[in-house]
Amino acid sequence: MQQPFPVLTHLYLSSPESENGITITLPDNFLGGSAPRLWRFTLRGIPFPGLPKLLLSTRDLVFLYLDNIPIGGYISPDLMVNQCLSSLPYLALLNILFQSPTPTPTRPRPPSSIRIVLPALGKFLFRGTSEYFEDLIARIDAPQLIDLRTTFFNQLIFQVPQLSQFISRTEKLDYFNKADVSFDGSTRKVSIGIHSVGL
Known part of the structure; x- marks a missing residue:
């Protein structure tokens, strides 16, 4: 599957989920790095270093599910925004769900x-x-967003300015009419949901 x-x-x-720790990694040139008519893409639990290149070719993409992203599939917020999302004007649904905590930069970067x-x-x-999350949303405007849900793990202390x-x-979202916040002390997870219904 290395041809367009x-x-x-x-x-x-x-x-x-493999019991022996073996993970599948897609090659950089998967699909020849091009799928111009793709409008629904789900990538679950598979590292794919060529994802930015593939997404640059998928201008009509509407649904993007990056689920259960393993450590080997980490893409920095800068790369995620500038090379993965910037060319997707029709994107209506975005899932970015990491398997476990992602590497944290040693020095926080100033907001873009x-x-x-x-x-x-x-x-x-x-x-x-x-x-x-903070680094990502500092780089994005989404005027039509009506549903935002986020879960932070391993967060004893967190700030989300x-x-x-x-x-x-x-x-x-500026006029949201439903917000949910839950804290799970045993797993140190914080979940936030903000919804705008009926606008």
């Missing part, structure tokens, strides 16, 4: 003053560290 697949519209790739706009994004689900700024510049 120009008519592919749906792609679901999943790796079962340049943001990309995801004009069609209506739903965003995230699971990972608050540091990654970018979250309030993100909400204030997201017109439909």
